[in-house]
Amino acid sequence: MELEAKIPKGPLPEKWDRHRFELKLVNPANKRKFDIIVVGTGLAGGSASAALAELGYNVKTFCIQDSPRRAHSIAAQGGINAAKNYTNEGDSIWRLFYDTVKGGDFRAREANVYRLAQISNAIIDHCTAQGVPFAREYGGLLANRSFGGAQVARTFYARGQTGQQLLLGAYSAMMRQVAAGRVRMFPRREMLDLVVVDGRARGIVVRSLLTGEMETHLGHAVVLATGGYGNVYFLSTNAMSSNVTAAFRCYKRGAFFANPCFTQIHPTCIPVHGTYQSKLTLMSESLRNDGRVWVPLQAGDRRRPGDIPESERDYYLERRYPSFGNLVPRDVASRAAKAMCDAGKGVGETGLAVYLDFKDAIARDGRAVIEKKYGNLFQMYEKITGEDPYETPMMIYPAVHYTMGGLWVDYNLMSTVDGLFVLGEANFSDHGANRLGASALMQGLADGYFIIPYTIGGYLATASLESLSETHPAVQEAKAASVQRIHALLSVNGRRTVDDFHRELGRIMWDYCGMSRNNSGLEKARERIRILRGEFWENVKVPEGNETLNQSLERAGRVADFLEFAELMIIDALARQESCGGHFNEAYQTPDNEALRDDAQFCHVAAWEYQGDDREPAFHKEPLVFENVALAQRSYK
C-alpha cells in the first residue's frame, strides 16, 4: 500500500489556506445527519467534540474516567506554546516551526509542523475567550515563560496547572454542547475494537466499565484521541489508565502504526524510590527556567549538597551547552543526566539522581517570586519526598513521559483506514523523534479545535456511506471478538497478578528500549517479551467476573495489549539503524556522544502494518522531504 501523506501543493505558508479552500464542505443543514464518534476527552478529544458539535454534527464521546474532565491532559503542568511574539524577542510562526522541526531532530513532516505553528495563535485567543485564567503581567496582558529548545519566551501558562485549565476550557465547551443536545457523553467506557465496514471506520466496540456490558456504537466517522502509550514502561508520568489498547486495536484493523520506538524520556522527574512504586511524578520543565542542574565534580562524593562548595560542582548542562544551558531539549538533558549517573556522579540514596538547584534564583529574585511561579510544584515535591526544595536542591532523574510515535495519519489527520481520524498524542504527526516542551498541548488543541472540523467535512462530503445496522456481520464479529477476549482473560485463572506482569514488562523496556539502546539488548528484549507474553496467557490471575466494576480486568486487557505492542516498538527500534532525538542507538553517536542521524537512509517515517499475530508486521516508508529547512546536525552549544 502506497502511503500518501496528501500534503497540499504550493509554498509552505500557503498550504493550509489552499487546502481549506479545496476541501469540500458539508452543507450546514446536512451536518446534523452525520454521527461522529469521538474516543477520548483529553485536550484533543474534548476540543474536537466541542468544535464538531458547534458546527452541527451529532457527536458521541467516550472516555474511561467517571468524568471527561479527568482525562490525562489535566496533569500537564508547564504551558502551551504560541508564536505571538508578545515578548518582542523576534518570535514568529517561522521560528516556532523551525524550532519544532529541529527539536524533533528532523523526523517530522514540514507541512504539518508549519500548520501547527500557524494555528498556535488562534488557540491562545480561543482559550482566553473561554475564560482560561492564563498568567498575566501587572498591566493585565498575558505573560510568557521559556521552555526547552527555544531561545524566546513563547510559553503561555496558568501557574503549574496549564493542562488542567486548558482541559477545563475544552470540557466546559463540550458541556455546553451536552446542554445543547449535540454531544452525548459516555463516561466509564473503554473502547476495545474498531468496526470497519467496506474498508471504512464506522463504529466502535466499548465495554461499560460499570456493568461489563459490551456495546457497539455506529456512526459515519471515528475520531480517536486516546492519548499516548508511555505506560508500556509501567513506570511513567502518565495517568494510570493511559493505554495503547484503542490505538493498537485500530492497528489490528488496518491502521498503520508510525515510529512506535520514538518515546520521550523527560529529564526532570522525581527519582524512583521503591519497588512498590506505582507511577512517577514530573517536575515541570518550566523549572529549568530558574533551576540549575548540577552534580558533584568528583564521582562518589557523598557530602550533602549544601556542603559541596561551588568549585566542586559541575553545572554540566551550562558547561556543555553554553548557549541553551539548562534549557536544552529533553532528549539531550536526559541523556546528559544518565551519563553523569553512569559515571558515578549521581546523588541521593540510589545514585540515580542529579540536583536541580534554586538557590541562585531565590537569592536573585526572592522567595516570593519563585513561590508565585512554581509554588504548587514545590509543594508537590515536598509532599512526595518530604524535603523542602526552598532549602535543599531538588533531586531529579529522567522518566518516561510522552510518546511521539502513534497511528500514522495523513495531512488530514486520517489514518490508513478511511474515516478513522487520529488526534493528539495518539497520532505520530508533529514532533518527530523528540517533542519540545509545551507543544503537546498546542498540538492536541490545534488538532481538535482547528483541523478536524475542516478535514472531517472534506471526508464526509465525498465518501458514500450507506446506512448501517447493529446486525451487520462486521459489527457482530467485532463485538464477539471483544466478548471472547474478556472471557479469555478471565479464564486463565493463574497465579501471577496483572501488575506483576506489567512491572516486569516495564523493566525490560526501560533497560533495553529506554534512554539508550543497542542491537543485542533489543534482540534480548524481544525474546524476553515473547516469553513473558506466553506466560501471561497461562498464568495471569484476574479476580472476580465481567459483570461488575472490575479494575483488575481492565488492567489485564491493557497489559495484554502492551505485551504485544512492546514487541512492535522493539522491531521499529531495530529497523532504525541510526540515532535521532529520543531514539539513541549506542552504535550511532558523534564524538561528543550526541545522537548521530543517518539522513541518507533513515530520513523517513516508519509505518508498520499488521499482518496477523504470527507474522512480522510489514514495513512501509514515508520519505520526509525537507524543502524549507536544511537538514543539519542539531547543535545547542
Added chain:
Amino acid sequence: MKKSISLTLKVWRQAGSTEKGSFETYAVKDISTDMSFLEMLDVLNEDLTREGKPPIAFDHDCREGICGMCGAVVNGRPHGPEKGTTLCQLHMRHFSDNDELVIEPWRSRAFPVVKDLVVDRSPLERIIIAGGYISVNTGSAPEANSLPVPQEAAEKAMDAAACIGCGACVAACPNGSAMLFTSAKISHLALLPQGRPEAARRAIGMVQEMDRLGFGNCSNITECQVECPKEVSISNIARLNREFMKAWLAADEK
C-alpha cells in the same frame, strides 16, 4: 522516624449499588513510609488477589493530585488528615506504627456508592452542564491581548478554577451541600470580564440545578473549605450568593 509501619484497616466493602455494605478488617505489614496511601492500598489489593479474594475498588488516575478521581474518607476526614492534600498525594509518613484507619467512600445522598470506595459523582457534571461555561464558538475569539484582565482578578479566578471536582466538599458537609464546588466555577467565570455577559444566567442556572439534584443547603459550617484538597476558599460562596442575588433581583422571569 520508622521507615516502615504496620496498620489495621477497616475498609467499607460493598459489592454494588444495590447490595448492603459492611466494614472488613485487614492487617497490612511493612508499609514503607515513602508510599502513598493509594500505593498502600495497591499492596493490600495484590495480597487479596493472590489469596483469591476480591480487591478493594477505588477510583484514581493521575496520582498527582490534579484529576480529582481519587478520594475516600479516612478516620472521618475526606482525603485523610493532611491539609490541602488529595488521597493520592497523602504519604504514609503521616501515620504511625499500629495505627487503626477507618476507610469509607464519600457519604452523601447525591453520590450513590457504586462499589466499595467508588461513588457516582455525575451530579457535579449536571451542575456544570447547567451553565458552567462561557458561550464562545471556536473561531470567533478576539485577539487574546485585546482584553486586558487585571492581574489580581486573573489570580483570584485561578484560585477558584483550581477546583478538581473531587467531591470532598460535598462529603465533608453535614448537609451534603455542593456550594463550594458550584461557587468555585461561578467565581472563576464571574471574576473575568469574559465571563460577565452570562454571569446572571449562569448563577441562576447552576444554583437551581444544584438544588434540583438533591444536594443539601449551605448553612455556613465551613467544613468544605477545611477539607478541600485545593484549599478553595468559602469566600467563593459569598461571591456566589452575591451573584445569585443580583441575578435574581434583575431577572424578569423567575
